[in-house]
Amino acid sequence: MKKVFLLGLTIVLLFVSCNPIEDEKENKEPLVVMNQVPVPDGGVTFPINVDDSGSEVIKYTYMISETELDYPLWEKVYYWAINNGYKFQNPGRNGGDKSVENNMPSTPVAGADEVHPVTQISWRDAVVFCNALTEYENSEQKSKSKKAKRPCYYGNKLLSKSKVLRDSTVKGMDVFLDDKAFGYRLPSKVEWECAARWIGPRKLNKNVVEKKALNGVDFYWTKGNSTSGAFGTTDVIAAGFANFNTEKTVVVKGLAYNGLKLYDMSGNVAEFCFDKDSKDVKKRVLKGGSFVNENRTGVAIGAESSIAEDAKEDYVGIRLVTIWNNSKK
Numbered sequence: 001m002k003k004v005f006l007l008g009l010t011i012v013l014l015f016v017s018c019n020p021i022e023d024e025k026e027n028k029e030p031l032v033v034m035n036q037v038p039v040p041d042g043g044v045t046f047p048i049n050v051d052d053s054g055s056e057v058i059k060y061t062y063m064i065s066e067t068e069l070d071y072p073l074w075e076k077v078y079y080w081a082i083n084n085g086y087k088f089q090n091p092g093r094n095g096g097d098k099s100v101e102n103n104m105p106s107t108p109v110a111g112a113d114e115v116h117p118v119t120q121i122s123w124r125d126a127v128v129f130c131n132a133l134t135e136y137e138n139s140e141q142k143s144k145s146k147k148a149k150r151p152c153y154y155g156n157k158l159l160s161k162s163k164v165l166r167d168s169t170v171k172g173m174d175v176f177l178d179d180k181a182f183g184y185r186l187p188s189k190v191e192w193e194c195a196a197r198w199i200g201p202r203k204l205n206k207n208v209v210e211k212k213a214l215n216g217v218d219f220y221w222t223k224g225n226s227t228s229g230a231f232g233t234t235d236v237i238a239a240g241f242a243n244f245n246t247e248k249t250v251v252v253k254g255l256a257y258n259g260l261k262l263y264d265m266s267g268n269v270a271e272f273c274f275d276k277d278s279k280d281v282k283k284r285v286l287k288g289g290s291f292v293n294e295n296r297t298g299v300a301i302g303a304e305s306s307i308a309e310d311a312k313e314d315y316v317g318i319r320l321v322t323i324w325n326n327s328k329k
Contacts, residue, residue: 034063034322035260037195040217046194047209050224050302055211056190061324064187064195067263068271069318070252071095074118074129081132087167088125089310092118096269096291096314097248116249117269117317123284123309124168126186126272126318127153127175131165133320134183152178152185177274180323187321189273189304192287196228196266196301197221198259224302228265229258243267244293267291267299269317277306290315
């Protein structure tokens with residue numbers, strides 16, 4: 001069977017760079033970098049949980065953002081969105097800092113020249129933002145004759161166009177996912193953990209878990225008690241791969257990257273997943289841990305926590321996912 005492992009393949013989605021004040025036509029640069037999770041033909045089986053006691057299977061290729069969503073991109077799309085019928089619970093802010101109160105989102109926590117992940121947004125804000133980013137990209141690509149991507153989140157099970165979620169302020173908001181859509185969305189916790197653990201078909205050291213892919217190829221995964229990227233050392237919490245027990249966030253790409261060249265997967269800000277908490281269905285799962293975790297167990301790959309859908313914190317942010325165009329999901 002032909003095996004194609006596109007490790008390191010990076011697709012750069014180009015956006016017109018601007019903020020609400022600048023001339024969009026003068027400044028163009030890539031703002032969203034999506035890295036492929038190159039699932040081989042047949043799929044992969046990988047361990048889950050801190051002690052690697054469980055396993056999951058993924059049979060489709062998907063894309064995950066190289067970094068946590070940075071505040072400049074959030075701000076840019078946020079202003080476009082509110083001018084195009086969207087509503088958000090929170091405006092967000094640049095990074096997180098223990099010394100700045102949660103009810104003061106406009107207070108800067110980082111220098112003007114520092115790019116930190118967006119924080120102080122709710123899970124509901126996050127899913128509505130995913131739709132906004134999808135529609136913003138569609139609007140920018142009309143002149144390029146590119147096919148529009150369908151948004152992923154809707155207000156009813158029928159996934160009708162009239163029910164695309166564009167307002168996170170609605171109380172009791174129902175959220176339904178179109179998992180066949182090619183728009184931006186939050187990762188499932190399984191997708192997040194697969195990307196965080198990924199090493200691939202090449203064994204790098206003894207600090208790994210071995211699982212055979214469904215096509216019989218040996219695959220290796222970082223252990224669940226480790227930080228993402230800790231495959232190059234026997235230290236389960238490798239230096240430079242995590243930000244925890246500190247006073248504030250570090251800049252985007254402030255930590256070392258993992259096997260898929262994904263930055264800041266452990267610590268810094270905990271990342272929203274789509275899944276409901278199995279112990280409290282009113283909450284949503286967080287993965288990765290954050291700078292406020294007091295010890296290293298909170299930022300281990302296999303660990304998870306949860307948060308209420310409408311809660312905002314300065315230690316929680318977003319990482320984006322899309323379906324790979326050639327996926328057979």
